[in-house]
Amino acid sequence: MKTAIATVSIAGDLREKLAAIATAGFDGVEIFENDFLAFDGGPAEAGRMVRDHGLEISLFQPFRDFEGMPEPQRSRAFDRAERKFDLMHELGADLVLVCSNVSPLALGGIDRAAEDFRELGERAAGRGIRIGYEALAWGRHINDHRDAWEIVRRADHPNVGLILDSFHTLARKIDPQTIRSIPGDRIFFIQLADAPQIEMDLLYWSRHFRNMPGEGDLDVVGFMRSVAATGYDGPLSLEIFNDQFRGGSPKSISIDGHRSLLYLMDQVRRLEPNINLDVPTMPDRIRVNGVEFVEFAADETETEELGAILHTLGFQRTGQHVSKDVALWRQNEINIIINTEREGFAHSSYVVHGTNVCDIGLRVDNAEATVERARMLGADLFDQPVGPGELKIPAIRGVGGSVMHFIDGTSDLSRVWDIEFSATTDNTAAIDAGLTRIDHIAQTMNYEEMLTWVLFYTSIFNTGKTSMFDVVDPAGLVRSRAIENEERSLRVTLNGAENRRTLAGYFIAESFGSAVQHLAFETNDIFATTEALSANGFRPLVISPNYYDDLDARFGLEQAFLDRLRQSGILYDRNDEGGEYFQLYSPNYGEGFFFEIVERRGGYDGYGAANAQFRIAAQKRHLRPKGVPKI
Ligand code: MG
Numbered sequence: 001m002k003t004a005i006a007t008v009s010i011a012g013d014l015r016e017k018l019a020a021i022a023t024a025g026f027d028g029v030e031i032f033e034n035d036f037l038a039f040d041g042g043p044a045e046a047g048r049m050v051r052d053h054g055l056e057i058s059l060f061q062p063f064r065d066f067e068g069m070p071e072p073q074r075s076r077a078f079d080r081a082e083r084k085f086d087l088m089h090e091l092g093a094d095l096v097l098v099c100s101n102v103s104p105l106a107l108g109g110i111d112r113a114a115e116d117f118r119e120l121g122e123r124a125a126g127r128g129i130r131i132g133y134e135a136l137a138w139g140r141h142i143n144d145h146r147d148a149w150e151i152v153r154r155a156d157h158p159n160v161g162l163i164l165d166s167f168h169t170l171a172r173k174i175d176p177q178t179i180r181s182i183p184g185d186r187i188f189f190i191q192l193a194d195a196p197q198i199e200m201d202l203l204y205w206s207r208h209f210r211n212m213p214g215e216g217d218l219d220v221v222g223f224m225r226s227v228a229a230t231g232y233d234g235p236l237s238l239e240i241f242n243d244q245f246r247g248g249s250p251k252s253i254s255i256d257g258h259r260s261l262l263y264l265m266d267q268v269r270r271l272e273p274n275i276n277l278d279v280p281t282m283p284d285r286i287r288v289n290g291v292e293f294v295e296f297a298a299d300e301t302e303t304e305e306l307g308a309i310l311h312t313l314g315f316q317r318t319g320q321h322v323s324k325d326v327a328l329w330r331q332n333e334i335n336i337i338i339n340t341e342r343e344g345f346a347h348s349s350y351v352v353h354g355t356n357v358c359d360i361g362l363r364v365d366n367a368e369a370t371v372e373r374a375r376m377l378g379a380d381l382f383d384q385p386v387g388p389g390e391l392k393i394p395a396i397r398g399v400g401g402s403v404m405h406f407i408d409g410t411s412d413l414s415r416v417w418d419i420e421f422s423a424t425t426d427n428t429a430a431i432d433a434g435l436t437r438i439d440h441i442a443q444t445m446n447y448e449e450m451l452t453w454v455l456f457y458t459s460i461f462n463t464g465k466t467s468m469f470d471v472v473d474p475a476g477l478v479r480s481r482a483i484e485n486e487e488r489s490l491r492v493t494l495n496g497a498e499n500r501r502t503l504a505g506y507f508i509a510e511s512f513g514s515a516v517q518h519l520a521f522e523t524n525d526i527f528a529t530t531e532a533l534s535a536n537g538f539r540p541l542v543i544s545p546n547y548y549d550d551l552d553a554r555f556g557l558e559q560a561f562l563d564r565l566r567q568s569g570i571l572y573d574r575n576d577e578g579g580e581y582f583q584l585y586s587p588n589y590g591e592g593f594f595f596e597i598v599e600r601r602g603g604y605d606g607y608g609a610a611n612a613q614f615r616i617a618a619q620k621r622h623l624r625p626k627g628v629p630k631i
């Protein structure tokens with residue numbers, strides 16, 4: 001498969017864009033005329049620069065308001081086309097996109113348009129140029145790919161073909177199955193874009209909210225399956241208009257784009273086994289069986305503090321690494337590692353971020369296959385020298401430069417605790433608080449990074465994304481969504497901060513980057529847990545009494561039950577099906593890290609979104625006066 005991306009999709013000047021696009025692994029670019037116009041060299045130089053980056057010009061665009069014009073505009077449109085052909089010749093581009101006419105002057109009529117294209121095709125043929133016709137979703141007369149195809153069919157010229165754009169088809173809710181009857185060799189080019197499902201003006205939606213396939217809600221997979229069924233084997237190109245991307249890092253947006261195409265075609269290949277597609281074969285999306293460990297990087301003083309907190313949470317210090325300053329704390333299925341080494345990755349993570357979660361270990365069926373899939377999707381592999389007697393555990397880079405290790409049952413990896421750790425006895429044994437496993441890991445990042453990590457998690461792992469919801473912080477909104485697998489053995493919540501005055505934004509600023517902001521442990525009996533915690537000396541986050549009055553008003557709870565929640569500082573939520581959620585929070589540690597304890601009853605599957613604003617208000621009270629500026 002050949003991949004391309006429109007220069008309009010990313011930030012930078014033409015030179016920066018090409019460098020980022022080439023580095024991400026694309027084969028070609030769509031040159032957007034404006035990007036060329038803003039370039040300070042001539043067309044031949046621009047073309048050379050593209051080829052010097054190892055790229056080809058897959059398409060030149062756009063050519064607007066061409067078909068169906070009355071005279072004298074019709075003749076002028078042909079003159080304009082001739083000048084574009086001159087430019088394309090110098091650039092070294094042989095395919096131009098003509099989008100359907102939006103001019104109020106344009107006349108309707110399939111045959112009239114077909115005739116214009118036949119003539120344009122004739123002129124283009126003399127110049128070795130091909131014309132691709134695309135129906136804009138808001139075109140004046142042509143806004144449906146079926147009509148555009150009819151025009152191309154009737155134009156009946158070898159240099160005139162169809163361009164399909166997933167956004168224009170899917171935004172108008174046109175069934176992509178209708179593409180299957182179009183001969184693949186009459187389709188000259190495929191543009192792909194996804195978008196979040198928002199009801200708004202089509203033009204505005206398209207120009208500002210497109211995103212990479214897999215990042216939005218449109219059925220781009222269904223669209224591409226139909227395209228594949230036609231036998232089309234030309235380039236697959238991203239044409240993404242997105243305000244955020246145009247202000248983002250050209251490098252990381254390009255990497256996301258390339259990953260999105262590989263992931264899209266991996267899905268199409270699996271769904272259309274009878275179509276012979278030129279697509280790389282990679283392992284299936286990885287099933288995650290659980291979180292095996294979470295590792296903190298810390299120094300000696302902070303490791304004492306962190307250990308003391310874990311103690312109040314009912315953890316026992318059960319192991320010490322055979323050769324490193326690495327301690328294992330355990331409670332039932334939960335393994336927490338504290339790494340105070342003075343060298344290696346954990347140490348450099350500590351130097352940059354302070355005490356933080358530097359590493360997450362996931363249980364998978366096959367660790368090698370996991371890394372192989374991640375590698376093929378452009379993830380950075382992680383490797384550091386291992387000491388004598390240590391296992392080489394496959395790993396990749398995750399959010400904020402952290403590391404994800406993979407543990408499986410096919411090798412010695414599952415025995416890592418026995419092999420690398422010696423048992424220690426904890427003299428200050430805490431009372432087991434009934435924390436059974438990690439329910440979710442909450443990662444905080446700048447809002448602009450959220451789509452990157454949504455695509456990262458959903459493309460590598462067999463997971464899905466929930467819809468986005470807004471968490472109200474007194475200083476602004478935090479956008480939140482969860483990545484989950486079907487078994488719910490992996491739940492990661494992504495929280496995107498838009499400014500640094502929110503608790504999430506403050507956390508990112510103070511810890512120098514995206515990171516895990518809270519860990520939620522599961523209990524099967526929140527009330528028994530609170531008793532054990534209290535005996536261990538744990539002090540929960542103090543919640544405003546107003547919260548409990550509101551809770552009563554919302555759910556009409558039994559007085560005794562409400563009192564119990566209030567006394568223990570437990571937050572409560574209930575869904576329409578009667579599922580219940582209990583949440584208990586620790587205060588903030590350091591720059592805003594905290595622990596959460598949750599109990600789910602009756603199939604409750606959410607994260608207590610309605611409670612988040614009360615939790616944040618309580619945490620902000622707790623942080624002052626040193627912490628978050630008062631607003
Ligand atoms: Mg397009």
Ligand code: MG
Nearest residue numbers: 442520596607
């Ligand atoms: Mg949570």
